[in-house]
Amino acid sequence: MLLNGHIALITGAGQGIGRACAVIFAAQGADLVLFDKNPETLNNTSDEVARMGRKVMKYTLDLTNLEKLREAVENACKIGLIDILINNAGFDRPGTTAKIDKKEFEAVLGIHVTVPLTLIQMLLPGMRKAGWGRIINVSSIYGIIGGKGEVAYSTAKAGIIGLTKSVARECGQDGVTVNAVLPGLTRTPTIETFMDERYKKDIIADTPLGRIAEPEEVARVIAFLASDEASFITGIALPVSGGWGI
Ligand SMILES: NC(=O)c1ccc[n+]([C@@H]2O[C@H](COP(=O)([O-])OP(=O)(O)OC[C@H]3O[C@@H](n4cnc5c(N)ncnc54)[C@H](O)[C@@H]3O)[C@@H](O)[C@H]2O)c1
Structure with missing residues (x-):
């Protein structure tokens, strides 16, 4: 139970990596605040976490509506001190x-950079005051190698790495660590539904481990960074890519 006594806010918790984080965090003892724009998938995740005996609050909203986002966070803070933030959506x-x-x-810059910045601005003061906090931003291998035909996404995912390192420098002395995780190709509903098999094959061919990741393989690394096991790690951009992009 590495996350016992902590409260984590996870964005994009309805499916994929965000959902896997919610389930793994709950198994590690964290209570949860879950955000997603899809009410159906969000309910499924929330029900599963509640069945595991964890306290959970869920908010259906489009995170890019910053006014609604601020309202939701203010309301969510009633659950207690949110000391772990996972910017995943x-x-x-x-x-x-x-x-x-x-x-x-x-x-694309809005969801991957401005929304995380807004959440960090809202939650960081509480973490600093408590002297403990964890922020994990989900970037992508594209953020360091670039992607042909992916100019917006790659730029945004590089941007979140810059944000990670800057905030890490600002708040290290207050006991708050800030890290980025860079997944490679991961088997989430969006990838399974929308990515052409041709592109998948090319990426897998360029991945030393020779396969696609399961969402849990990324979520477990995020849970590690959120725990005290990672107490001396901050400001890193950690690939979880099976070697793609080395
Ligand atoms: N799957 C991959 O191969 C892969 C690789 C590298 C990085 N990533 C990154 O990992 C993160 C999660 O990816 P995934 O594949 O699990 O995604 P996904 O598309 O399967 O799930 C994303 C979730 O975020 C929610 N969401 C999206 N926009 C939102 C908004 N404006 N407001 C509220 N909720 C919103 C969606 O409803 C969905 O539930 C993303 O940041 C993605 O860029 C994924």
């Missing part, structure tokens, strides 16, 4: 530099 809008639509580019 995200989406992709493929496009090359020549073709990317400016609005779509900004939307």
